[in-house]
Amino acid sequence: MRGKRSKQYRKLMQQYGLSFGFREPYQVLVDAEILKDADRFKMDLVGGLERTLHGKVKPMITQCSMRHLYAATNEPGMSFVIDKAKMYERRRCDHRPEDYPEPLSAKECLASVVDPKGAKTNKHRYVVASQELEVRKHMRGILGVPLVYINRSVMIMEPMAGATAEMREKEEKVKFRDGLKGRGSGSQGMKRKREDDGDDKETANDGADAAAKKKSKYGKGPKGPNPLSVKKSKKKADGEATAPEKKQDAEEAGDASTVAATADGSEPGSKKKRRRKHKSGNEGGDSEAVAASREGAEADMDVDAED
Ligand SMILES: [Zn+2]
Structure with missing residues (x-):
């Protein structure tokens, strides 16, 4: 069972990484209660978090949570817990004693840290490790907040919450549509x-x-036909049927002078076709051919202008 759950959690964190950009070291906001419970169950909190999240973690504690610990300083073993908490990075929530004689509840404080603007997003990509159901319940309403708690000396990570899972599903669909799967x-x-x-x-x-x-x-994108070929077919439509055949003959002969001669004699539509084919098929031809090409080009412009 343990192995299975571990695999599940690794997958979960991979999904948080893919969908929300979570990266190691994971910033984990721990509340006062989980610190106390970890101590009660003789658990190594940071080690447990790293095993659960499958990566390095950076435990953080808010000023309010710290005050919660200090308030319980008379409980047995608290000095040890407080000493441990002091080693974690302090997350400034700015709920100062001057403004808040009583520390905010874990829910209020963590909510303001995770989602200060109430935008329902976890901008700084915090993992929340809290023993309080109220806290986790609130965090489930915010997109992309991995939630961890301790249940009888076992660390548990909650499955993705409704909104988070829905968003992930949508992204999967987009990814599929884009063919990036x-x-x-x-x-x-x-x-x-x-x-x-x-x-x-x-x-x-x-x-x-x-x-x-x-x-x-x-x-x-729309697969439009080659514009050049479109023009050609237009000419064919209002030109005569014999022109294409003539042109092909000239090409097969590969004689530039022939082409030049025919180009002079024929009317603009067919001249254009002949000249173009010749130009592309006979690179580096002699000067006569080039001259013919020029004539053809001029004729082209005339025709285009008339259109
Ligand atoms: Zn606070």
Whole structure:
């Protein structure tokens, strides 16, 4: 069971990485209660987090959570817990004692840190490790917040929440539509880019994505016929049927002078055709041919103008 769950969690974190840009070291906001419970169950909190999240973690604690610990300083073993918490990076929530004589609840404080603007996004990509159901319940409503808690000395990571899972599903569909499925690193870059939305960071991946996007755009675009061939068929329509045959004869002969002669004698429509074919088929021909080409080109312009 343990192995199976471990695999599940690794996959989960991979999905958070792909869809929301989570990267090691994972920033984990721990609340006062999970610190206490870890101590109660004699668990190594950071080690447990790294095994659960399958990567290096950077534990962080807010000023309010720290105050919660200090408030419980008379409970047994608290000095040990506080000493441990002091080693973690302090996340400034700016809920100062002057403004808040009582520390904010874990829910209020962590909510303001994870999603300060109430935009329902986890901009700084925090993992939240909290023992409080209220906290986790609130975080499930924010997109892309991995949630961890301890249940009877076992660390648990919650499956992706409704909104997060839905968003991921949508992205999968987009990826499929773009034909990027199975491209490995390519699709990864794509997703990361999307997650970065507000950050506007230019990365090497972005370049690759742009290229991929361009490619797919071309593939999807309307396949218009070669404009040159369109023009030709138009001429054929209002020209006479014999002209193409004549032209081919001239080409097969490969004699530039013949072409020049016929070009002079025939009317503009057929002249144009003959000249063009000749030009493309006979590079580096003699000067006579070039002269004929010029004439043809002029004729072309006339014809075009008339159209
Ligand atoms: Zn706070």
